[in-house]
Each structure stands twice: as structure tokens, then as C-alpha cells.
Amino acid sequence: MTRTTAFLVVVVTITTLTFGTCNAEAGKHGRMMKGGMRGHMMGERGHMDKVSVKRHRLYMRGGLPAEYAGKTNPYEPTPDLIKRGEEIYMQQCKACHGESGRGDGPAAKGLDPKPSDLSFIMKRHIATDEYLFWTIAEGGKPIGSTMPAYKGILSEKDIWAVILYLRDRFGR
Numbered sequence: 148m149t150r151t152t153a154f155l156v157v158v159v160t161i162t163t164l165t166f167g168t169c170n171a172e173a174g175k176h177g178r179m180m181k182g183g184m185r186g187h188m189m190g191e192r193g194h195m196d197k198v199s200v201k202r203h204r205l206y207m208r209g210g211l212p213a214e215y216a217g218k219t220n221p222y223e224p225t226p227d228l229i230k231r232g233e234e235i236y237m238q239q240c241k242a243c244h245g246e247s248g249r250g251d252g253p254a255a256k257g258l259d260p261k262p263s264d265l266s267f268i269m270k271r272h273i274a275t276d277e278y279l280f281w282t283i284a285e286g287g288k289p290i291g292s293t294m295p296a297y298k299g300i301l302s303e304k305d306i307w308a309v310i311l312y313l314r315d316r317f318g319r
């Protein structure tokens with residue numbers, strides 16, 4: 148994907164997120180009128196609270212380092228690789244992002260920003276290969292979050308395997 152296309156994708160995503168928020172708010176109020184404070188009582192996360200706002204802004208401003216720009220997954224989503232990705236997710240990511248991907252793992256407590264809701268973000272346009280690879284490889288360093296950098300821990304192939312798993316499980 149070219150930088151221009153990536154930029155457009157991000158702009159569209161941010162627009163969608165912004166308008167999506169309005170709709171979510173409207174929906175919430177609608178629900179509150181009908182069903183009381185149900186959403187809030189159940190500790191439901193608000194729309195913008197599920198995503199890494201700072202990271203999205205940095206990406207939108209063209210903050211993706213050159214070595215990651217345009218990177219695409221060279222591997223096919225074979226059952227073996229998806230399974231490998233699942234193992235890595237359970238070992239490395241679940242503690243924060245949770246078994247369900249919602250960002251509610253035991254190690255997520257007290258983190259600011261909170262771990263993103265991957266079950267939500269994987270359905271958005273921003274979840275491109277270059278964005279996910281950069282996020283996992285460099286972790287929270289570029290935006291000052293607690294997300295670990297995996298480039299010294301996981302091989303490139305293992306990072307792609309996790310991405311295949313996330314797409315398979317949450318991307319549709």
C-alpha cells in the first residue's frame with residue numbers, strides 16, 4: 148500500500164470513528180432511556196476508550212517509520228500459522244489484551260492508556276499490515292505506553308503469525 152493510500156485509509160478511519168462515536172452516544176442514550184444505566188453498570192467501554200487514540204494520531208500524521216511503511220504480510224493464513232499465532236497471543240498478549248481481545252486481561256488493571264480492544268480494532272480500516280506490524284514490533288515506545296516492543300522477542304514470522312491469528316479471530 149502506498150503512503151497516500153494509507154493516509155486516506157487513516158483519514159477515513161478517523162472520520163468513521165468520530166461519526167461512529169456520535170452514533171454510539173446516541174445509541175447509549177437511547178438504551179439508557181429504555182433500559183436504565185445498563186451499559187454503564189456492566190462496565191462497558193466507550194468507543195474512544197477501546198482504541199489507541201495517540202497511536203492513531205501519530206500514524207495519521209505520517210509517523211510510521213520508513214522501515215515499516217508499506218510492509219505487507221508475506222505469509223498465507225494457513226491453519227498451522229494461525230495456530231502458531233494463537234499460541235503466541237496466549238503467551239505474550241493475553242495478560243493485557245485478554246482472552247477475548249477486549250483489553251481486559253489481568254495485567255491491564257491500572258494501565259493508562261488501557262490496552263486496546265483488539266476485537267474492535269481488527270474490524271476497522273486502520274488495522275493494516277504495516278500498522279499492526281509496527282505496533283507489535285515497536286510496542287508503546289513511540290507514544291509512551293506500556294505495550295512491550297516485540298522485535299527482539301518474536302521473529303518477523305512470529306509477528307506475522309500473530310497478525311494472521313488476530314485477523315482470523317477478530318477481523319470479520
Ligand code: HEC
Pocket residue numbers: 197198199200202203235236239240241242243244254258260261262263264268279282283286287290292293294295297309
Ligand atoms: C503490558 C500490556 C500489553 C501487552 C503484554 C501487549 N499489549 Fe498491545 N497494547 C497495550 C496498550 C496499553 C495499548 C494501547 C497503547 C498503545 O497503542 O501502545 C496496546 C495497543 C495495541 C495495539 C493497537 C490497537 C489500536 O488501538 O490501534 C495492538 C494492535 C496491540 N496492542 C497488539 C498486541 C499484541 C499482538 C500483543 C502480543 C504480541 C500485545 N499487544 C501485547 C498493552 C499491551
